[in-house]
Structure formats: structure tokens, C-alpha cells
Amino acid sequence: MATIIHDFEPGILIACFGLAVTIAGAVLQPLTAVRFQQASDASWRYEQVRGAIENQRQQLEAIRESVALSDAAKQIAYRHKDREALRHAIREDIDKNDYEAAYWLTSEMERRFGSKQESAQFRDIIESSRRKFIETEVREALTHFDLLLKRFDWAACYREMEQLMKMFSFHPDIQRLPERVQNARDTHKRALLKEWKDAVSRDDVDRSVELLKQLDQYLTPGEAEGYKEIARDVFKKRLQQLGVQFALHVSDKNWPEAARIGQQIIDEFPNARIAAEVRDRMPIIREKATQAGSAVAI
Numbered sequence: 001m002a003t004i005i006h007d008f009e010p011g012i013l014i015a016c017f018g019l020a021v022t023i024a025g026a027v028l029q030p031l032t033a034v035r036f037q038q039a040s041d042a043s044w045r046y047e048q049v050r051g052a053i054e055n056q057r058q059q060l061e062a063i064r065e066s067v068a069l070s071d072a073a074k075q076i077a078y079r080h081k082d083r084e085a086l087r088h089a090i091r092e093d094i095d096k097n098d099y100e101a102a103y104w105l106t107s108e109m110e111r112r113f114g115s116k117q118e119s120a121q122f123r124d125i126i127e128s129s130r131r132k133f134i135e136t137e138v139r140e141a142l143t144h145f146d147l148l149l150k151r152f153d154w155a156a157c158y159r160e161m162e163q164l165m166k167m168f169s170f171h172p173d174i175q176r177l178p179e180r181v182q183n184a185r186d187t188h189k190r191a192l193l194k195e196w197k198d199a200v201s202r203d204d205v206d207r208s209v210e211l212l213k214q215l216d217q218y219l220t221p222g223e224a225e226g227y228k229e230i231a232r233d234v235f236k237k238r239l240q241q242l243g244v245q246f247a248l249h250v251s252d253k254n255w256p257e258a259a260r261i262g263q264q265i266i267d268e269f270p271n272a273r274i275a276a277e278v279r280d281r282m283p284i285i286r287e288k289a290t291q292a293g294s295a296v297a298i
Contacts, residue, residue, distance in 0.1 A: 083113055090122055099130045138164075138171055145177070149184045154217075157181050189218040200230060205241055208234045239265070243274050255289035 086109045093102035103126060110119035141164055148157045161177045168174040196211035212231055219227070242265050249258035262278045262285060269275050 079113070083109065083115070086112075090126075094126055094129050097129075097133050099126055099133075102126045134168065134171065138168055138173060141168075142173060149181070152184075152188055154181070154185065157184075185218065189215070192218065200234060203237075205234060205237045209238050235269075239269050239272055239274065242268070246278060250285070253288075255285055255292045259285050259289040 086105055090102050090105045090109070093099070093105065103123070106119050106122045106126065109115050109122070141160075145157065145160055145164070148160060158181070161181060164174050164177065192211055192215050196208060196215060199207040199211060212234060216224075224231075242261055246258060246261045246265060249255075249261060259282070262282050265272070265278050266275050266282070
């Protein structure tokens, strides 16, 4: 019996092993299938997640590129607006005749935007407008200056000339103003001298004295010395003339006129002997002139 069992033991063992394998295969097959399915599902989910992530990455990249393009577009748009604002500001400064500000803005346009050609065009426009403005200002100023020359208002002429020289010293017409003033003074002086000599020759004492007073501001000390004797004779005649008029008005008891002529003698010839005599008599003459005026009023 033992021998039989011994003889069949390998076969039994093999059979048992096969049975065990079969049973194990039957048992493990569902588990393997489950594991395989799980592995397949995990791989699928991984691929899905990976695909989703890649899709999101692509979307984010597209958004980034879109934002970058949008920023560039905005920058271009803002750049256009900034340049247009500069153009408007330059034109506004030109209209206000603020040429220094316009030049500065033009330089800013060239620096910020590299607009050399447009900046050069603006500079030409600014310079042309500036020249026209200056010419208009100079013409108006010279028109007023000519009026002062015609009035022989030399003090006002010199004040105006000084101001114009500060404002438009570069302008040729303004640079000639000192010469014009001097020529006008010399011409007027010659005219006054001629008229004075004519008045003296026809013995027009009043006009001669009036012209001498005007000539006083034009004659140099040397020139005045040359006319000293003639002038002394004119003033002597003037004093005599006033003295005669004063005496006649006193004689006629025309006290208001006597007071007026007497005061004229005192003012024009304060150091003359007759002026001292008239000064002594003036209180009484003025009193009588006042009484005469009151009587006329009544």
C-alpha cells in the first residue's frame, strides 16, 4: 500500500498543483480584471487631467498673448493721444503768442516721439507767427512813437524808446530810433531858430520871448553864448513893454489887468529893479482889483 502511494505521489502532486493553479486563476482572474480596469481608468483620468491642464495652459497663453497685444494697442492709442495733445498745446501757445512755450513743447515732441520732421514743421510755423507778431507790435509802437515826435515830446520819446529797445532790440527799425530822435530834435531846433530870428527881425517881442524859452532846451552852452546879446536885447524890450503896460493899466485904474501884468513882471524878471518896485505896490493893487471884481459882480 505504501508502495502504491509512493508510486503515484508525483502525479497526485502535479494534479493538485494544476488544480490549485486552476482555482487560483479562477479566483485571481476577476481581481486581475478589476486591477487592469482600475489601471486603465487611472490612465484615462490622468490623460484627461493632463489634457485639461494642457488646454488650460493653452488658454492662459492665449489670454497672456491677448493681454500683451491689448497693452500694446493701448500704448499705441495712448501714444497717439499724447502726440495729438502736444499738437493741440503747441497750436494753443502759438495762438496766445507764447512762443517760448511752443518751442519747448516742440522739443518735447521730438524727444518723446522722435518726430523730427513734424517738429521742424512746427518750428517753421512758430517762427513765422513770431515774426508776424513782432512786426505788428513794432508797427503799432512806431506809429505811437511818431505821434510823440510830432508833438516834440522828447521826454516821452526817450521813455518810449528805452522800453522799445528792451523789447525789440534786435529789430532794425528800433535800433534806428536814437538816430531818428536826434534828427528830429535837430530839425525842430533849426526851425525854432529860424522862426525866432524872423520874430526878432520884425520886432515881435512876445513871440521872440516865447521862442527863446522853447529854444532853451535845445541850445548847447556854446550856441547859447552866440545868441546871448540878441537874447538880452529881446528880454530888455520885453521888460520895457511890460513896464509900459503896467503903468498904463495903473493910470487907467484897470486894477485887474495891472495886477496880472505886475505878477508877470515879477515872475519873468524877479531880479529886475522894476520887479522890486512892482512887488511893493502889488498888495494895494490886488486889493483894488478885488474890490473892482466885487463891484462888477454886484
